[in-house]
Amino acid sequence: MKVKLLTETVNSVIAQAPPAAQEALKKELDTLTTNYQWLCTRLNGKCKTLEEVWACWHELLSYLEKANKWLNEVESKLKTTENVPGGAEELSEVLESLENLMQHSEDNPNQIRILAQTLTDGGVMDELINEELETFNSRWRELHEEAVRRQKLLEQSIQSAQEIEKSLHLIQESLAFIDKQLAAYIADKVDAAQMPQEAQKIQSELTSHEISLEEMKKHNQGKEATQRVLSQIDVAQKKLQDVSMKFRLFQKPANFEQRLEESKMILDEVKMHLPALETKSVEQEVVQSQLNHCVNLYKSLSEVKSEVEMVIKTGRQIVQKKQTENPKELDERVTALKLHYNELGAKVTERKQQLEKCLKLSRKMRKEMNVLTEWLAATDMELTKRSAVEGMPSNLDSEIAWGKATQKEIEKQKLHLKSVTELGEALKTVLGKKETLVEDKLSLLNSNWIAVTSRAEEWLNLLLEYQKHMETFNQNVNQITKWIIQADILLDESEKKKPQQKEDILKRLKAEMNDMRPKVDSTRDQAANLMANRGDHCRKIVEPKISELNHRFAAISHRIKTGKASIPLKELEQFNSDIQKLLEPLEAEIQQGVNLKEEDFNKDMDLRSQRRKKALEISHQWYQYKRQADDLLKCLDDIEKKLASLPEPRDERKIKEIDRELQKKKEELNAVRRQAEGLSEDGAAMAVEPTQIQLSKRWREIESKFAQFRRLNFAQIHTLREETMVVMTEDMPLEISYVPSTYLTEITHVSQALSEVEQLLNAPELCAKDFEDLFKQEESLKNIKDSLQQISGRIDIIHNKKTAALQSAMPVERAKLQEALSQLDFQWEKVNKMYKDRQG
Known part of the structure; x- marks a missing residue:
């Protein structure tokens, strides 16, 4: 508009301008117009380009928006598939939806890259487009790669889920089969030991299932797996536990309970025998028997030990492996x-x-006790034997030496006693509360020890005391004898002196005699005491000495008083000895005068005078008896020597000669016995008794030795002591004696023989009712019968001598004899009754 106005203005200027100026202005206006038109053309081209770019940019933004929206969907989808719950079916649906979403994943990105390339090539918003494109491409790549990876994961998860379901199905089927199989085995009482291969197979399968289920659970535990899969795994594991429990029961030995009960029963039986091991005695045999029983129990425990250990070990394994319904x-x-x-x-x-x-x-x-007990018994027996001799022993020095030796032996044996005591204390420690079992034995042993040792000590003291008394007696006798000898010498010398000197000597000796008389009386009293209390041997020693002393003192007294010589020594000695023997019983009773009544004392004194007178009357017969008895003893000694010197082989001629000589001496023996009986009837029983006993004993010894040579039948009457054995030949009657003490000895021998027969009758084989060996029983009864017949003959002889024996006995002896005879008759009747009972 401005250009048009300017053009119009310029044209108006040109029109108004001079012509020369007009050309230049027209040229400049043409140039301006041309440049304006060129610029407008360019601006129109640029505008069109920009419109196209704008349209492309808007299209790019539209594609980017769609693509980002898709990417958001992909991103959201990917987030939702991170932990997809469920099984293979659910995973398949997710995968399918993701795959559907990713089918056209390349369309928008390709178009966007084209549009971006177009805009970039046009040089429009390179940086912005590159930045947006880079952001888009980066996100697209990431999400696309994630989607591809997620698809693969889903595919793997689907495959895994399918495998899990398949595995679970197979495991459940396997467990159901094993469960059924194990139930049948358990019902049939079949254990794993009986089917080792099958048990191993089942063990392997259960272990494999357990591992598989654990891996499944572990694999799915980290993920958000569906409850259905986990519950299926739990169900399978529970089933596995049930089947494993049955398998453990199957592994439990089928005979375990039986073995457990048998082991318990054996142990209970051992326990039942324990009381028999309690200490009842400490005798070796009893303890040995208990030890043998204990060893048997010990062996039983040793034998069952391996079984018990195996049962315990098996039981522990069963408990540890829970192979029982009640492990506790x-x-x-x-x-x-x-x-x-x-x-x-x-x-x-x-x-x-x-x-x-x-x-x-x-x-x-026991060994120590036996040694000690044997020694005590031997010592006691020896003491009994030595002290059984009436009065004092004949060999005093030997007896004292034995007593001292015994005292020394006692000191040695104390070591055994100490050893026994120590062993007893050790044994009491072992026995504990049963220590009285040992204490009784120790107490008895100590009692025996005290009894024997005390007796040995008393015996030694008695011997020493007797020795002392004998020494004192001998000293007194020697002193008196010395004075008598000196007095005799003085009297002999006085015969050669003047009457006045002789008279002086007699006066002096009379004074000395009067001084010596108390000592003589004291020595006599001492001798009387020794002879009365110390036995025959002491009498034999003391009596000759005191007799000689009496004679010599009487002779010296007579000579001092009268001045004349005394009567012959030998005659006085023998006569005095005989008188003493006859008067001994009366002297004993007179010495016990404190216990006698006055009339008894007077009676004894009269009897003493009568016996002394009687002794003088029978002195001739006594000397004759004594001489014949001594000759006969000497002949028996000669015969014994002949028997000992008989050659081998035996000379029958010499044996017959000895037999004839014995028969002849037998007649002499009977004659001597008759003389002894006559003397006994005259009141000299005590005087003839020792010689009679010696003669009878010597005759029995010779007869016993000669019996084996002349082959005579004889019977032996056994007594408790060997020295009192009596051997009777067929043609030799029992010795006949009316001496009270000898008669009492005969009664005692017969009583002892009856006691032995009584013991035979009380033997177990004769008392038992179930005795089987009838022959032995008859033989025993026959022997007993023979013994009773022999004893019967002896009892008849005793009764035949009863009157004479009682007449020759003193009152005290008579009472003893009557009591012994009564006891013998009672014993005889008792034994005969027992014999008849055994026969019946």
């Missing part, structure tokens, strides 16, 4: 079995050790 209850039972076994094992082992120690100590103690 089974665990308690297995624990109880283990504790029971350990408790029994400890008790049996402890008792075994205790019994072994007890047996060891018991053996040692």
Whole structure:
């Protein structure tokens, strides 16, 4: 408009301008017009271009908007497919929708690139377009790549879900089959040990299923899997647990319960025998029996140990593997079995050790006790034997030496006693509350020890006391004898002196005699006491000495008083000895005068005078008896020597000669016995008794030794002591004696024989009702019958001598004899009744 106005203005100027100016103005106006037209042309071209660019830009923006909208949809879709819940079917739907969305993913981007290239080529908004294009392209690439990756993931997830479903289905089918199979095995009481391959197969399958299910659960646990898949896995795992429980029950040994009960029963049986192991005695046999029983129990436990351990081990495995419906209850039972076994094992082992120690100590103690007891018994027997001799022993020095040796041996044996005591204390420690079993034995042993040792000490003291008394007596006798000898010498010398000197010597000797008389009386009293209380041997020693002393003192007294010589020494000695023997019983009773009534004392004194008178009357018969008895004893000694010197083989001729000699001496023996009986009836029983006993004993010894040579039948009457054995030949009657003490000895021997028969009748084989060996029973009864027949003959002889023996006895002896005879008759009736009962 301005150009047109300008043109019009210029034209008007030109028109008004001079012609020369007009040309220039026209030229400039043409140039302006031309430039204006060119500019307008260019401006129109530019405008058109800009319109096209604008249209292209708007189209580009439209495509970009559509593309961004699609990208937003893709981005949203991708976000929704990050954790798609559900199974393969749901994943397939998501994948399909994503694939549909991505089908035309290249259309808009291609168009946008074309439009952008067009605008860029036109040089329009290069930077802006490049920036927008770069942003778009970057986002498109990212989302496109993410979509492609997500498609692949979805495809993989679909495949995985399909595999999981398939695996779950297969696992459930497998578990259902195994469950049915295991139920059948358990119902049939079949265990895994019986079907190892099948058990291994089932174990492998269950392990595989367990791993598969764990992996499935782990794989889906991290994702937001559908509840249906997880629930299917849970159901499968629960089923797996149930089947695994049945499999554990299947693995449990079918005989486990039986083995458990059997083990428990064996242990209960061992427990039942435990009380038998309690200490009841310390005797070696009893302890050995208990130890044997304990060892058997120990062996039983040892034998069952492996089974118990296996049962415990199996039980623990069953509990650990939960192969039982009640693991806690089974665990308690297995624990109880283990504790029971350990408790029994400890008790049996402890008792075994205790019994072994007890047996060891018991053996040692018994050995020591046996040694000590045997020594005590031997010593006691020896003491009894030595002290059984009436009065004092014949060999005093030997007896004292034995007594001292015994005291030394007692000191040695104290070591055994100490050892026994120590062993007893150790044994009491082992026995505990049962220590009284040992205390009784130790108490008895100590009692025996005290009894024997005290007795040995008393015996030694008695011997020493007797020795002291004998030494005192001998000293007194020697002193008196020395004075008598000196007096005799003085009297002999006085015969050669003047009457006045002789008278002086006699006066001096009378004074000395009066001074010596109390000592003589004291020595006599001492001798009387020794002879009365110290036995025959002491009498044999003291009596000759005191008799000689009496004679010599009487002789010297007579000579001093009268001045004349005394009667022959030998006659006085023998007569005095005989008188003493006859008066001994009366002297004993007179010495006990405190216990006698006055009339008894007077009676004894009268009897003493009568016997002394009687002794003088029978002195001739006594000397004759004594001489014949001594000769006969000497002959018997000669015969014994002949028997000992008989050659081998035996000379029958010499044997017959000895037999004839014995028969002859037998007649002499009977004659001597008849003399002894006559002397006994005259009151000299005490005087003849020692010689008679010696002669009878010597005859029995010779007869016994000769019996084997002449082959005579004989019967032996056994008594408790070997030295009192009596051997009777067929043609030799029992010795006949009316001496009271000898008669009492005969009664005692027969009583002892009856006691032995009574013991035979009380033997088990004769008392038992179920005795089977009838032959032995008849044989025993026959032997007893023979013994009774022999004893019957002896009892008849005793009764035949009864009157004479009682007449020759003193009142005290008579009472003893009557009591012994009554006891013998009672015993005889008792034994005969027992014999008849055994026969019946």
